[in-house]
Amino acid sequence: MVTHLDGNVLAGPLSERYGTDRTAEVGSCAECGQSGSLAQSHVYTGAGFVARCANCGAVLLTVVERPGETVVRVHALTGVDLG
Template sequence: MELDGNALGGDLSSVFAADVTGAVFVCAGCQHSGVVASLRVWVPAPGLVGRCPNCTDVVLRLVRTPTRAFLTLTGASRLELPLD
């Protein structure tokens, strides 16, 4: 089942103080840019995997355990967070 990047919002809010779904990513694979909410998130998986909507490369991975959150952004060449 495929969801959009808004599915990442709740879990990412435990890692970041800001709402990251509105942050802009740049895909390291195809250089496509868009907001995190536009990522394609496939479930079920061990954690959440956000894929580029243009080329389907993995942009980010987020795995939560009871005591830690593991976030990798190796598929993003940049993540732009708006400052208030």
């Protein structure tokens, strides 16, 4: 059984990347249109963090921590300007 964490787990890596905690940012899912904060997304960990829509499971964004950098890639997440 695959379990997920809630989006609050992204607070650390997003703070590293952007300097502030961005998990309260509210965006929409490009697949199903559901809006919510990143903290409400379902996060799966493995090689990095994969945040999925809590409603349809679409990948909203991925975060990969490498030595010296944190790489954030936005996928189906819209309405949020992470910069």
